[in-house]
Each structure stands twice: as C-alpha cells, then as structure tokens.
Amino acid sequence: MTAGVLAVFVGEWVLDGDVPLWARVPAAAALVVEVWASVVLLSRRLALLPVTDASPGRPPVGRLLTASGAGVVLAALPLALRDYGLWPVAPALVVAIVATYLPPHRRRLLIAGAVALAPLPGGVVSLVAGDGELAYAALFPAGLVAFTAWVTLGPLWAWDTARRLDEARRLEAELAVREERLRFAADLHDIQGHHLQVIALKGELAARLVELDPARAAAELKEIRRLAADALSDTRAVVQGYRRTTLEDEITNATRVLAAADIDARMAVDPDAVAAGLTDSARHLLGLVMREATTNVLRHSRAGHAEVDYRIAGGFARLRVSNDGAEEHPAALEGTGLRTLAERLGAAGGELTWDHDGDRFEVSAALPANPAESARSPRSPNPADGAAR
Numbered sequence: 001m002t003a004g005v006l007a008v009f010v011g012e013w014v015l016d017g018d019v020p021l022w023a024r025v026p027a028a029a030a031l032v033v034e035v036w037a038s039v040v041l042l043s044r045r046l047a048l049l050p051v052t053d054a055s056p057g058r059p060p061v062g063r064l065l066t067a068s069g070a071g072v073v074l075a076a077l078p079l080a081l082r083d084y085g086l087w088p089v090a091p092a093l094v095v096a097i098v099a100t101y102l103p104p105h106r107r108r109l110l111i112a113g114a115v116a117l118a119p120l121p122g123g124v125v126s127l128v129a130g131d132g133e134l135a136y137a138a139l140f141p142a143g144l145v146a147f148t149a150w151v152t153l154g155p156l157w158a159w160d161t162a163r164r165l166d167e168a169r170r171l172e173a174e175l176a177v178r179e180e181r182l183r184f185a186a187d188l189h190d191i192q193g194h195h196l197q198v199i200a201l202k203g204e205l206a207a208r209l210v211e212l213d214p215a216r217a218a219a220e221l222k223e224i225r226r227l228a229a230d231a232l233s234d235t236r237a238v239v240q241g242y243r244r245t246t247l248e249d250e251i252t253n254a255t256r257v258l259a260a261a262d263i264d265a266r267m268a269v270d271p272d273a274v275a276a277g278l279t280d281s282a283r284h285l286l287g288l289v290m291r292e293a294t295t296n297v298l299r300h301s302r303a304g305h306a307e308v309d310y311r312i313a314g315g316f317a318r319l320r321v322s323n324d325g326a327e328e329h330p331a332a333l334e335g336t337g338l339r340t341l342a343e344r345l346g347a348a349g350g351e352l353t354w355d356h357d358g359d360r361f362e363v364s365a366a367l368p369a370n371p372a373e374s375a376r377s378p379r380s381p382n383p384a385d386g387a388a389r
Contacts, residue, residue: 087121123138195227251310266307278369301361316367317366
C-alpha cells in the first residue's frame, strides 16, 4: 500500500511534463529510495513481536534516516513549487513508519507533535507567496498526517493483536506440555516410590526369615514378585494414561501394607464420606495423599501405631494420617512429594498441611465435597470403624 500511494501521487508528479526538470530528477531518485526504505521497514516491523512500553522495539536507525532524508526531498521540492496537496505525502508516511517502531505512549506523542507541526511549512510558504491558500496549505497537511497514521497503525494494531493471540496459544501449549510432564513425573514418583518401598521392606523381612521360617520367607518372596509385577503394570498404565488412583483402594492397600510392616494401623472411615459424591479427580488426589503418607510412614519412621481418619466436615472431604516414631528431622519434609501434592490440592480448591510434634507426624488433606453431601452434619468419628491391624 505504501509503495502504491507513493507511486500514484508522487510518481504522477515526477512524470508531469509541466514540472521543471530540476525538480523531477532528484524527486525520481528520492522516490525510489523512499519506496525501497518504506517496504523494507514495514516488512521488518511486521516480522517483530508487538512493541510495548515494557519491550520497546529496536528500530533500524540507518534505514529510518534514509527514509527520512528521502521524505525531506520529496516534501521540499513540491513545496518549493507551492504544491500544498503533495508535499506532505512522503513526510506523513515516514512519521507513520517511525511510529510503528515506538511503544504506544511515545507513538502518540510523535503523531500529536507531527499533526501540530504539519501546518507550519505550507502555511509559511503560503503567507510568503500571498497566494490566498493559507487555510488549505495549513490544514490539509495536518489532516493527511493524522489520516496516514490511522490507516497505517490500524492494520498494524490488528496484526499485533493476532500475533499476541498466536504467542499466547504457543505459550499455553508449552505450559500444557510442562504441566503434563509434571503430572506424569508426580504419578510415576508416587507409584514407583510406593511399590519400591514395599518391595524393599518385604525383601528385608524375607532375608531375616530365610533361616528362621523358610516357608514364610518363600511366601514373602512370592509377594515381592507380585508387587514387582504390579509396579510394572501400573507404570505401563501411567504411560498409557489409564490409571487413576482412588482413595478407597489406597486405604485398603495401606491397611495391608502397614500390617505387613507390623504397624498397628487403625482406620476410622466415615461411611457417609465414602458414599459422598466426590469427583474422580478429588478421589484421585486424596488417593495420592494416602499413598504418599503411607510411603513416608514406611520410609521415614519407626512407627508402631498409625491412624487414618476420613470424613466429610464443613463441606470438605477431610483425610488425616498420623503415626508415631517419627524422625527428629523428618526426611519427608525435605523431598518434593508432599509439597507437590500441596500445590495440586491448592489448585483444586483444597489444602494439604503437615505437622511434626515430638515423635508424632500428621498429614491432613481437605478438598471441597459435593454440596449435597457437605450439607449433612458430619458424623462423629468412631475409632472402631474399619479398625485394621
């Protein structure tokens, strides 16, 4: 469009036989330079990301000076012949092009200043010549500068908006990929860490029993083989995206695993909480909390007793896992398991907290329950509910 405007208006003037040759020759050379510089500058600007106050563009100063110099020539020659309609064309285009490289607030200042100064050259020439065209000579250039800036910057704004949307979509895609990688890493950590810890525990038990009770040692080795097969199956399921941990399954698994480790595990599970209409995602998150807490009991404590309490209270599904025999400085707090789960529960509108008091360590998780279920009065816990050893 820029090249077309210059070619039509200035080119016609250059080819006009009534225009003196001394004006036409330099104007033709300046027109070629101006068209080249304008096309190059606008093409480069369209290839850049949108210019903002926070990230101003880096204009190619050399080409801008070239375009400005050619614009001055294309303005001075018609103005010398009192062509008040042609002289502002090239300067108006130069102002618009320079404005595309500036952040918004400086862009507005440039255009406002150009509009304010545009009436002066033509107005001064008209007054000196006394040709009676002062109004046209003063007002038309100002209007042309404003119109050219609007025509140039309007499509540029639409172009920048499209570029921002494309960039936002690209960043969203990258974040989705990173979130999926973090989810996969967390699930793999939860699955493999839990299985490997139980396998290591049973391996130690089998090693102690191999001479004292060979039959039981053989049974433990069979259990290790089964756990290894389960770990392999679960890992494949995670890779395929099919496996979803549930709280009910993890409570059942924790009962069996803690009992195998000679830990007195007491489960206080409210039947109303089990029947509550939690989403699959909420059950999955609470299942991960149960698994991480069980793994920490096995790995980072010498627990003799453990308690699990699950119920609906205050509109939240609340899970509490506590144990004795905790280390003085629990290694569980130095890892990423609980912290990662705390971030995931926070994003789901819940929370995950943990507390270390003496040899007691307690993990508490809460997630919003189904409104219909949360309206019920929470049932008082019965320590005998679901007690397991």
